[in-house]
Amino acid sequence: MPRAATLRDDSVPLDERALIARILDGDRVAGRQLYEAHAPRVHRLVYRLCGDTELAQDFTQDTFVRAFDQLSRFRGEAAFGTWLHRIAVTVTLNGMRKVKRLRERETPLDEELGLGTVSHRSDPDLRSRIAAAVDALPEGTRLTLIMHDIEGYTHAEIAEFLGIAEGTSKSRLFDARGRLRLALAAFVRE
Amino acid sequence: MTEDEMDERTREALRGYRVAPEPPLDEMWDAIEERHFGTSVVSLTGRANERGRAARADRRWRLGAPSWGVLVAGMAAMLMLGIGVGRMSRGVAPVVAAAPEGVYDYWTANAEPYRDATTEYLGQTVALLTALPAAVRDGQPDARFVMQAGDLLSTTRLLLDSPAAASDPRLKTLLEDLELVLAQLARLPAEHGKTELNLIKEALVQRDVVPRLRSAVVSISSDDN
Numbered sequence: 001m002p003r004a005a006t007l008r009d010d011s012v013p014l015d016e017r018a019l020i021a022r023i024l025d026g027d028r029v030a031g032r033q034l035y036e037a038h039a040p041r042v043h044r045l046v047y048r049l050c051g052d053t054e055l056a057q058d059f060t061q062d063t064f065v066r067a068f069d070q071l072s073r074f075r076g077e078a079a080f081g082t083w084l085h086r087i088a089v090t091v092t093l094n095g096m097r098k099v100k101r102l103r104e105r106e107t108p109l110d111e112e113l114g115l116g117t118v119s120h121r122s123d124p125d126l127r128s129r130i131a132a133a134v135d136a137l138p139e140g141t142r143l144t145l146i147m148h149d150i151e152g153y154t155h156a157e158i159a160e161f162l163g164i165a166e167g168t169s170k171s172r173l174f175d176a177r178g179r180l181r182l183a184l185a186a187f188v189r190e
Numbered sequence: 191m192t193e194d195e196m197d198e199r200t201r202e203a204l205r206g207y208r209v210a211p212e213p214p215l216d217e218m219w220d221a222i223e224e225r226h227f228g229t230s231v232v233s234l235t236g237r238a239n240e241r242g243r244a245a246r247a248d249r250r251w252r253l254g255a256p257s258w259g260v261l262v263a264g265m266a267a268m269l270m271l272g273i274g275v276g277r278m279s280r281g282v283a284p285v286v287a288a289a290p291e292g293v294y295d296y297w298t299a300n301a302e303p304y305r306d307a308t309t310e311y312l313g314q315t316v317a318l319l320t321a322l323p324a325a326v327r328d329g330q331p332d333a334r335f336v337m338q339a340g341d342l343l344s345t346t347r348l349l350l351d352s353p354a355a356a357s358d359p360r361l362k363t364l365l366e367d368l369e370l371v372l373a374q375l376a377r378l379p380a381e382h383g384k385t386e387l388n389l390i391k392e393a394l395v396q397r398d399v400v401p402r403l404r405s406a407v408v409s410i411s412s413d414d415n
Binding site for chain 1: 193196197199200201203204205206207208210211213214215217218219221222223225226227
C-alpha cells in the first residue's frame with residue numbers, strides 16, 4: 001500500500017512555528033502559506049471519507065477555520081500536520097453525521113474515477129465491487145481502511161485521529177481486509 | 191487466483207476508491223480567509239498580483255524573449271516611479287475632496303486597506319492597458335493577458351461594491367468604465383480577437399481611460415501623505 005512519509009508536502013520547506021506565530025498576529029499571508037502546504041492532503045483525506053465534492057470543500061474549509069481559530073491552543077507537542085488532520089477527521093465525521101442526505105448526494109464513483117490516478121489495468125467491475133464493499137463496511141472499519149490502506153497513515157496516527165487504541169485500529173484493518181477478500185472471492189466465482 | 195493475486199487486485203482497486211478531484215484552493219481560501227481574518231480586498235488584489243507575477247515568470251522561461259508581460263512589469267515600475275514623484279509633490283489635488291466637518295469621510299475613517307488596494311489595483315490596470323498593443327501576437331490576444339484582465343475584472347467589481355466607490359463618485363465612474371473595458375478584454379475570443387481588440391483600443395482612447403487612471407493613482411498616493 002502507498003505510504004505517506006509525512007503529513008505535509010515536504011517539497012515546500014516551511015518554518016511552521018514562525019508561520020503560526022505570524023498567523024496569531026493576524027498575518028493572512030502566513031495563513032495562506034500554511035494552508036497551501038496542507039490543504040491538498042487534507043482535502044484528499046476528507047474527500048475519501050465523505051465522497052462528496054461539495055462536502056469535501058466545506059469540511060476542508062471548516063477544518064482550517066477551526067484550526068486557525070484554535071491555533072493559540074496548539075502547543076507543538078505533535079506535528080502541526082497531525083494536529084490539523086485530527087481536526088479534519090473530527091470535522092468530517094461530525095459533518096457527515098449531520099448531513100443525513102449524504103448517501104443520496106454521493107457522487108457516482110465512476111464519474112470521480114476519471115479525475116484521478118486510476119490504473120487502466122484495474123477492472124471497472126472489480127472497482128465497483130470493491131467500492132461497494134468498502135461503503136458497506138462499518139464506519140470505524142471503513143475509516144481505518146481508508147486512512148491506512150489508501151491514505152497511508154500509521155496505526156498510531158489513526159488511533160490519535162479517531163480516539164481509539166492502536167490495537168483497535170489494527171484489528172479493524174484486519175477485519176476490513178477480510179471482508180474485502182470475501183467480496184472479491186465472490187466476484188471471482190461469478 | 192491465489193491469495194496474493196487477490197490482495198494485489200484489491201489494493202489496485204482500492205487506489206481508485208473516491209479519488210478526490212482537484213481542490214479549488216483559491217475558492218476555499220477565500221471562504222477561510224473571510225471567516226477567520228475577515229474580508230479584505232487587499233488579499234484579493236494581492237493574489238491577482240501573485241498570479242500575474244507567476245504568469246510573467248512562466249512566460250519569460252518559456253519564451254526566453256521580452257513579451258507583453260515584461261512590458262507590463264517595466265511599465266508598472268515606471269508607474270511606481272510616478273507614484274513616488276506624486277508622493278513627493280504635495281501640490282496635486284486629491285481625487286476625493288476633504289469632507290465637511292461632521293460629515294462621514296470614508297477615506298479618513300477606513301482609509302488604509304481600501305486605499306492600498308485601490309492604488310495597487312489601479313497600478314496593475316494601467317500597466318495592463320498600456321501593454322495592450324503588445325498583447326497581440328499574430329492577430330490573436332495573449333492568453334495570459336486575457337487571464338489577467340479577468341482577475342482585474344473581479345477586483346473591479348469588488349471595489350465597485352465597496353464603500354470606496356460608494357463614497358467617491360469619480361472613482362466609481364472610473365471603475366465602471368474599467369469594468370466595461372476589462373469585461374471586453376476578459377471575454378476576448380481565443381481566435382479572431384483582433385477586431386475586438388481594435389475596438390477596445392479605440393474606446394480606451396475615446397474615454398481617456400489611461401490618463402484618468404494615472405491621475406487617480408497619483409492623486410490617491412498623494413492623499414496618503
